[in-house]
Amino acid sequence: MFRYVFMIMALIGGYANAHQFLPTYPKFEHSFITGVMYTKMELFNKRNDVEYYELNVYDNNWNSIAFASESKIVQVNYLQTKSVNVYVKKEDLVRVTYICTESKHKRESGQNTVIASQICSKVK
Amino acid sequence: MLKKIVLASLVAVPLLSIAQDVPITGTVSSKCIIYTETAGVYGNPSPSILSTLPADGGVQPVIRYDVLQSGYYKAVISTPNTFSSSPTLPDSVTWTGSVDVSRVTNAAMSAYSTNKVTYNNTTEIVLSVPGSVWFKAESKAEYGYNKAFPAGTYRAMVTASCIAI
Helix, strand or coil, X not given: CHHHHHHHHHXXXXXXXXXXXXXXXXXXXXXXXXXXXXXXXXXXXXXXXXXXXXXXEECCXXXXXXXXXXXXXXXXXXXXXXXXXXXXEHHHCCCCCEEEEEEECCCCCCCCEEEEEEEEEECC | CHHHHHHXXXXXXXXXXHCCCCCCCCXXXXXXXXXXXXXXXXXXXXXXXXXXXXXXXXXXXXXXXXECCCCCEEEEEECCCCEXXXXXXCCCEEEEEEEEEEEECCHHHHHHXXXXXXXXXXXXXXXXXXXXXXXXXXXXXXXXXXXXXXXXXXXXXXXXXXXXX
């Protein structure tokens, strides 16, 4: 029953703008650089009002942790999925708790209020 | 005799080849999707007030969260405490805001209204029931002491986060 309700809601809500970031619990692996670990994240943009997402890595107190990626501001076109590699120093890995993406909005966007969406995956 | 053997082997070979297991695999993974349903508009019921309440001529921002499994994510919604763009404001702005459940797909989600944790301008709700839930935010800005907001366009940001727990 719930499955049908969920499907109907998904169809009705098909017009809405969405942001998705996976996996929920990423696992780090050794990269090709000694002492650097990496994980692959996937960002899906179904927000037609957003083109850029900011990538951030935090510890469990929401302090920023230095990381490397192809770009910290990721351009993802509408309905596009983009894979992003996040590289972290091996000694920092014990502190890494959250990997987040947050939508970035242009100052001249047409609406009075704007909804910024942020999704954070957790490293366990 | 030879014909029978050939025929029997021709029949047997396909039988052997179709007697294989066809594996079906599936992965169920948790995920959270944030939908921005309505961006919201500030109404201007009096010169010193900007409000998203419908009674004040505004439109409330609506955010939908979809979670596929329970207990993997929490929703964190922050109402504005500053304008992201506005004319120059020499006086102070007093902000108030709130977040509440608007629609649910599962009756158990109605508990979100009572189980939410609110601090400063932020509301946290553990998404403990799978399905879709809509939250509506209310934001109100009052300028100075009954002072009129300068003419211009005002924009503010509601931040909707989905954080893995």
